[in-house]
Amino acid sequence: MSAFRQNVIQPIIDLWSLIVGLKVTGKCFSQKLITVHYPRETIEDEDLDTYGGHVELVGKPKDPATPKCISCMMCVTNCPSRCLKVVKAKAPKLTAEQQEALAEAKARGEKVKKPRAPKTPQKFIYDYSLCSLCATCIENCPVHSLRFSHTMYWATTSREELKLDLLARLRRQARRKPRPAAKES
Amino acid sequence: MKRQYAGTDPLAGDFYTRQFEKDRGEHTLVVNMGPQHPSTHGVLRIVIEIDGEYILRADPVLGYLHRMQEKMGEVQTWGQYIPNMGRVDYGHPLAWNWAYVGAVEKLMGIQVPERAEYIRVITCELNRLTSHLLWWGAYILDLGAFTPIMYSFDDREMLLDILQRPTASRLTYGYFRVGGVRKDLDDRCIEMIKAFIPRFRSRLPMYKDLVTDNIILRKRVEDIGIIDRDMCRRYGCSGPVLRGAGEPYDLRRCEPYSIYDRFDFEIPTEETACSAGRYLVRMAEMEQSLRIIEQAVEGLAHAEGGHIMPKAPKPSMKPPKGEAYFAVEGARGKVGVYAVSEGKKVPYRIKLRSPSYSNLHAFAEAAQGTLLADAVATLGSLDLIIPEIDR
Amino acid sequence: MMNAIDVHMLIRLIIAVVAAMAWVGINALVLVYCERKFAGHIQRRPGPFEVGPHGILQPLADGLKLMGKQLFRPAGADAFLFWLAPMLSLLPVLLLFLPIPYGPMLTAMNVSLGILLILAFSSLNVLALLLAGWSSNNKWGILGAARAVSQSVAYEIPLLLSVLAVTFMTGSFNLSAISTSQGAWPWQWNLMAQPLAFFIYLVSAFGETNRAPFDLAEAESELTAGFHTEYSSMGFGLFFMAEYAYMVVVCSVCTVLFLGGFRGPVADGWWWFLAKTYALLFLMIWVRWTYPRVRFDQLLNINWKWLLPLAVFNLLATAFVMKL
Amino acid sequence: MGLKVLQGVETLCVARCDPAKTGQHWSVFLAPQAIVPAAAALSAAQYSLEDILALDTTDGLLVVYHFNAWRFDERIALKVLLPREDPAIPSITSVFQGAQWHERETRDFHGIVFEGHPNLIPLLMPAEDVDVHPLLKADKARRAIRDIMDAGEIVSCTGEIAALFAPPADTSADAARTDGGSKA
Structure with a gap:
């Protein structure tokens, strides 16, 4: 009897689960869509703000076109993917007159200050195709000059375009949104 | 011709x-x-x-996705290796993060602040949910139903949004640091988690109605791909595969690490040792993960310390010489990292013990004598992540 | 030489076949679109949306894409059989549409043995699947073909028996006669008299048309794509069209046999026929996007252990009742 | 109090480790021929195999087997030191079938031959690179065992293994080697 129950009655009862399944999908069919039609709609900014896109430079608060970066190379040494390339700026070359003046001053026994190399880097190249977005550079920057951008919708057609000149990018950003100080005046 | x-x-x-x-x-x-x-x-x-x-x-x-992660460990500094851990297992990367960071912390004798431990538990459990949801959808897809993966991804997207806030990425997290985590959980993140838990609880019955109770699915997975306790032992299987065989072995309980001893949760087991057992164990685990997250979010409110220890080691840290084995319970089982240091910036040897590797090994024996369709059902129930197997 | 009636018949036949071809094409396009939209909404996404308003031109674009692709034949495949198979799959379908009564006067050929004609020619599809799988020189293809054959052979029997039960009641193989023998309202349909036969027919129909949850011959998660693994371009396209055409045929026949065909409240006509057929098609789509796939031995067990005894029982009961 | 599980197995060195520091409870050095009996003893005591790995050291190739128990928290590391030339060790696949892949992987990475393995073909490395062993260290990067791990709290030990962990006696030769290493 139990065999009959197990082999004949039970399967018929089990068919109910199929109806339940249809009910679930039927219910979902009548519900609102939950996807975002990408080109026409985008997701909310609030979710986008936390997205870690490629790395970008942070400008000085007073001069957004110049990065805070002091060319200390911490980011370059710590990067596991070796995707950053920073070229330090060289000390400005002295003109002949300046050199003479310097030599004179030295001869007079004054304390001579040779012009130092500016701390701002000359080049800041970043290869997004290599980057693993691990944030090691961001954490290890002593002056907090790096951060994640929020560019989620960026696509390129060639690998070369993934090499970014972050300095140029920063200048573009600064131009696009005028600094708050300028607004006030 | x-x-x-x-x-x-x-x-x-x-x-x-x-x-x-x-x-x-x-x-x-x-x-x-x-x-x-x-x-x-x-x-x-x-x-x-x-x-x-x-x-x-x-x-x-094996070997089609072999990247020689262990060799990579020997050419990078201790800190630089962390992002690699996100790439070993894209399903549950935070478990790997934790296993590696834990091993290094053991080498260095570091005590992580309480708040950081809570954050690790919360994010790791959320990540376990994403992993189980991914498995669930993909497994049912293997068995021929197309729709459930879309529903599971609906929930998974919300989890990814939550995890994206502290980690800034959506899949291959490199979030843990030696001594803590990279970024604190903000209030909005806590809010989102609190909103997610009841929503997900209400979704679980729908999953059960649509798939778990479905007679076609039950007939597909029951008594298929038997991996019993002894097989698990011989092959070193762990995680849901072992718990599906009835052994309540969960590293969170049996080898308690971090602050898991503070939480009240159960270890679901099934005696059947078949695909259905493993399936049910994972479904039950999702509920238990929710419980842990609930308690951890409460605990986080009055946890001491910051999200990372003060003066946390830099990427160029030099752990003292020694060996350390640290294992955590990943979504697929025992995730172990064995690190050997010679006291230099660069590890001497890193061994990654991946759960899928051992679980897959048992497949050959489990599949013998079954049908081709059962092989798919068995393979899926093992929840394999190929990059983790090949490393 | 040829008398006037023959010429008349021939012209009629040609028109009918051309119409059937168009009908198959249109149905494939509409059904593909409907299926994708329906599946999309079940999964709470919009489905095709980009080509044309609400993606309505998507099937056309897909068809063009299929035609534009390279016809590829794997090394070691038997060229003749390989290309014969898709054609063999689609061609008999055109015949199947001939005896179906779409409206009171809308029948291509009022064949007295209409239902037998449909059952006979639809069996040719098995041959196509077998040839496709065999000639591809692909192991998955052979497995798919083997599955397809045993599945089709098995499911034809209960299908036939459930159809026979209806013909016992009406006493005719003519589909128009079966339609008109039913009333306009749902309770006058054969569905009410033969619920078990309807159920058996429906389940067997899923098996016959290789639709999920019985799509084992092409079970993509097991056999990659089964018998049509190696087909590209329109080779695949023809199989695809044939599958949808068979769905339409099976649902049309079901409408005629159990749902009153073109009969309906207020006014009889092709609109009722289409509405009922498409309702059945939607059911098939709905089922496909809900259930997992059964295993092969289970599939055959369902047939031999459940459907066949039930169908025989149903047939005997019908005969008994009719005799009384 | 020694390690009860391995009673009856010939061990070279048994040492208790600090699990808080190393994650292991016991570190046991064995002779190559003792590995199969040791694995059998562990198998009989319901231990499960975690992984097998090898370390390239100046003292030779150190094969490490990790076993652990389910019902209580204990991880045992069995260590076998093999010569660098023609390293060979009996396979434990007859006891733990799960060792098959671990041993194949170790052969791939370090070139250690596991005798008696049913199918010792490349696993993770491509078949054409049978003789490429990526985890073998360059001469300069190689360290002695005493430089990479502690002996732990020794319970019983033979002189041979104790010598591995003893501070270098012959200062001139060893100091030169370590200096060279640190410069590199």
Whole structure:
């Protein structure tokens, strides 16, 4: 009897689960869509703000076109993917007159200050195709000059375009949104 | 011309096929399941000898996604290796993060602040949910139902939004640091988690109605792919595979690490040792993870310390000489990292013990004598992540 | 030489076949679109949306894409059989549409043995699947073909028996006669008299048309794509069209046999026929996007252990009742 | 109090480790021929295999087997030191079938031959690179065992193994080696 129950009655009862399944999908069919039609709609900014896109430079608060970066190379040494390339700026070359003046001053026994190399880097190249977005550079920057951008919708057609000149990018950003100080005046 | 292939030679296959065909019986067919097969999820390849549709022998061939992660560990500094951990297992990367960071912390004798421990528990459990949801959808897809993966991804997207806030990424997290985590959980994140838990609780019955109770699915997974306790021991299986065989072995309880001893949760087990057992264990685990997250979010409110210890080691840290083994409970089982330091910036040796590797190894024995369709059901129930197997 | 009636018949036949071809094409396009939209909404996404308003031109674009692709034949495949198979799959379908009564006067050929004609020619599809799988020189293809054959052979029997039960009641193989023998309202349909036969027919129909949850011959997660693994371009396209055409045929026949065909409340006509057929098609789509796939031995067990005894029982009961 | 599980197995060195520091409870050095009996003893005591790995050291190739128990928290590391030339060790696949892949992987990475393995073909490395062993260290990067791990709290030990962990006696030769290493 139990065999009959197990082999004949039970399967018929089990068919109910199929109806339940249809009910679930039927219910979902009548519900609102939950996807975002990408080109026409985008997701909310609030979710986008936390997205870690490629790395970008942070400008000085007073001069957004110049990065805070002091060319200390911490980011370059710590990067596991070796995707950053920073070229330090060289000390400005002295003109002949300046050199003479310097030599004179030295001869007079004054304390001579040779012009130092500016701390701002000359080049800041970043290869997004290599980057693993691990944030090691961001954490290890002593002056907090790096951060994640929020560019989620960026696509390129060639690998070369993934090499970014972050300095140029920063200048573009600064131009696009005028600094708050300028607004006030 | 056309018939010249009928014999053996030019298309007889590669090294592994030839190795496999040495023991081939008469009147059987050797088929390659993968590396491009819809249900091997990536580039797993299994050479199968079939008689009709019955599997006589199966032999997984690995290495299609082999990246030599262990060698990479020997050329990078201790801190630089962390992002690699996100790439070993894309399903549950935070477990790998934790295993590696934990091993280094053991080497250095670091005590992590309480708040950081809570954050680790919360994010790791959320990540376990994403992993189980991914598995669930993909497994049902393997069994032929297309719709559930869309529902599971609906929930998974919300989890990814939550995890994106502290980690800034959505899949391959490199979030843990030696001494803590990279970024604190903000209020909005806590809010989102609190909103997610009741929503997900209400979704679980729907999953049950649509799939778990479905008679077709039950008939597909019950008594298929038996991996019992002894097999688990011989092959070193762990995680849901072992718990599906009835052994309540969960590292969060049996080898308690971090602050898991503070939480009240159960370890679901099933005695059946079949695919259905493993399936049910994972479904029950999702509920338990929710419980842990609930308690951890409460605990986080009055946890001491910051999200990372003060003066946390830099990427160029130099752990003292020694060896350390640290294992955590990942979504697939025991995730272990064995690190050996010579006291330099660069590790001397890093061994990654991945759960999928051992779990897959048991497949060959479990699949013997089952149907081809059962092989898919068994393979899926093991919840394999190929990059983790090949490392 | 040829008398006037023959010429008349021939012209009629040609028109009918051309119409059937168009009908198959249109149905495939509409059904593909409906299926994708329906599946999309079940999964709470919009489905095709980009080509044309609400993606309505998507099937056309897909068809063009299929035609534009390279016709590829794997090394070692038997060229003749390989290309014969898709054609063999689609061609008999055109015949199947001939005896179906779409409206009171809308029948291509009022064949007295209409239902037998449909059952006979639809069996040719098995041959196509077998040839496709065999000639591809692909192991998955052979497995798919083997599955397809045993599945089709098995499911034809209960299908036939459930159809026979209806013909016992009406006493005719003519589909128009079966339609008109039923009333306009749902309770006058054969569905009410033969619920078991309807159920058996429906389940067997899923098996016959290789639709999920019985799509084992092409079970993509097991056999990659089964018998049509190696087909590209329109080779695949023809199989695809044939599958949808068979769905339409099976649902049309079901409408005629159990749902009153073109009969309906207020006014009889092709609109009722289409509405009922498409309702059945939607059911098939709905089921496909809900259930997992059954295993092969289970599939055959369902047939031999459940459907066949039930169908025989149903047939005997019908005969008994009719005799009374 | 020694390690009860391995009673009856010939061990070279048994040492208790600090699990808080190393994650291991016991570190046991064995002779190559003792590995199969040791694995059998562990198997009989319901231990499960975690992993097998090898370390390239100046003292030779150190094969490490990790076993652990389910019912209680204990991880045992079995260590076997093999010569660098023609390293070979009996396979434990007859006891733990799960060792098959671990041993194949170790052969791939370090070139250690596991005798008695049913199918010792490349696993993760491509078949054409049978003789490439990526985890073998360059001469300069190689360290002695005493430089990479502690002996732990020794319970019993033979002189041979104790010598591995003893501070270098012959200062001239060893100091030169370590200096060279640190410069590199």
